[in-house]
Amino acid sequence: MLPIFFYIPKMQKHLITLRKRKPNRINLFGILVILLALIFSGLILTFQRQFPPIINTYALFIHDLATWIGLPYVIYHSITRSQFFIRLTTKTKQNHRDKLEPTVIDAYNPLLRRRTFLKRLTGLIIAIVTVPLFGKWINKYLFGENQPEMASGNTMSPVPTPQTTLSSGGKQGDFRYYTVTEMPTFTNQNWSFTVDGLVNQRLSFKWEDFIKLKRTAQISNFHCVTGWSVYEILWEGIRLKDLLEMAGVNNRANYVKLHSGDGVYTDSLTLSEAMMDDMMVAILIDGELITQQNGGPVRLITPKLYAYKSVKWLTRVELIEDEHIGYWEERGYPQNAWVKGDSGVALPDITKRLS
Numbered sequence: 001m002l003p004i005f006f007y008i009p010k011m012q013k014h015l016i017t018l019r020k021r022k023p024n025r026i027n028l029f030g031i032l033v034i035l036l037a038l039i040f041s042g043l044i045l046t047f048q049r050q051f052p053p054i055i056n057t058y059a060l061f062i063h064d065l066a067t068w069i070g071l072p073y074v075i076y077h078s079i080t081r082s083q084f085f086i087r088l089t090t091k092t093k094q095n096h097r098d099k100l101e102p103t104v105i106d107a108y109n110p111l112l113r114r115r116t117f118l119k120r121l122t123g124l125i126i127a128i129v130t131v132p133l134f135g136k137w138i139n140k141y142l143f144g145e146n147q148p149e150m151a152s153g154n155t156m157s158p159v160p161t162p163q164t165t166l167s168s169g170g171k172q173g174d175f176r177y178y179t180v181t182e183m184p185t186f187t188n189q190n191w192s193f194t195v196d197g198l199v200n201q202r203l204s205f206k207w208e209d210f211i212k213l214k215r216t217a218q219i220s221n222f223h224c225v226t227g228w229s230v231y232e233i234l235w236e237g238i239r240l241k242d243l244l245e246m247a248g249v250n251n252r253a254n255y256v257k258l259h260s261g262d263g264v265y266t267d268s269l270t271l272s273e274a275m276m277d278d279m280m281v282a283i284l285i286d287g288e289l290i291t292q293q294n295g296g297p298v299r300l301i302t303p304k305l306y307a308y309k310s311v312k313w314l315t316r317v318e319l320i321e322d323e324h325i326g327y328w329e330e331r332g333y334p335q336n337a338w339v340k341g342d343s344g345v346a347l348p349d350i351t352k353r354l355s
Contacts, residue, residue, distance in 0.1 A: 004039075034066050038070070044227075050340065053229045053339060059227060080118075156191065156297045158211070159289050166217045168233065171232055172232055176226075177294065181264045185292065195243050196319075197319035198320065200247065201248050207297070215237055216238070236283060237280045238280070239279065240281055240317070241277065252321045254271055255270055258318075259316035267328070267329070271319075279302055281301075283296075299311065306339060
């Protein structure tokens with residue numbers, strides 16, 4: 001916002017000077033469009049909880065586009081048209097104007113002025129810094145669906161066979177992976193799953209027993225609070241509601257505390273949220289074991305809540321009486337993580353269930 005704020009008082013005078021210089025006017029309007037795209041998309045992403053996920057998805061794409069393509073040009077434009085840059089090139093020209101001998105310019109003796117050289121050097125430096133970052137960003141849009149998934153990282157055996165014939169036709173979009181610690185690695189020996197706290201019967205499972213539990217399947221959407229979404233994902237696992245009913249909920253229980261196997265991340269749901277039909281302790285995604293980077297071998301899925309509630313590497317579900325403040329809630333995220341609407345979904349019913 002600052003460049004536009006400082007430019008507005010000078011805008012009228014500047015436009016008058018560019019009245020007969022069409023290329024310069026086009027360049028100016030291009031810069032303003034880039035800055036305005038950054039501003040408005042950035043405001044949407046800052047207050048993304050006030051907008052439906054599909055709006056946030058488009059805003060994120062526009063913001064990335066303006067960042068990786070537009071911003072390098074804005075920086076180049078700002079440097080090469082700065083007073084410092086102009087003084088540097090003008091001073092050199094004035095000091096040497098009368099000292100230079102006539103130069104014959106031909107294919108064997110090209111003349112590259114200092115200003116041209118500095119502009120090209122500036123552009124080269126900006127390109128070296130930004131092109132790899134731009135390439136990484138654009139790569140997922142060009143080849144994202146065809147890139148091989150990262151190896152699971154976990155060595156769980158056996159890998160469960162899908163129990164459903166439900167098919168989503170393929171997810172729309174790609175995950176962005178975050179973690180607040182190093183990713184934990186699990187094997188049959190160090191993995192377990194527990195349901196305890198204010199329950200009538202404590203449940204504890206090792207991998208071989210856990211994957212024998214009756215599973216359900218659902219097609220649902222995944223929304224991150226940072227603005228991106230993945231649509232129509234086929235998840236298969238055990239409903240959180242079913243696990244709580246197996247353990248028996250004590251009358252004093254009001255909340256469900258969720259523990260990540262990384263030993264750091266926790267979050268919580270109200271008991272009524274935890275008992276919703278689409279809250280799932282997922283094992284498979286699109287028929288395959290959930291990878292380590294995506295929170296496997298087991299993670300929580302909360303389609304109607306933002307994904308900071310969808311605890312990765314889930315190993316313990318604890319029923320508690322008093323409200324628990326989770327990892328990101330301690331750092332300013334709201335306890336109320338409900339997604340505002342869910343527009344832009346291909347399926348009329350975003351959750352399909354296998355009974």
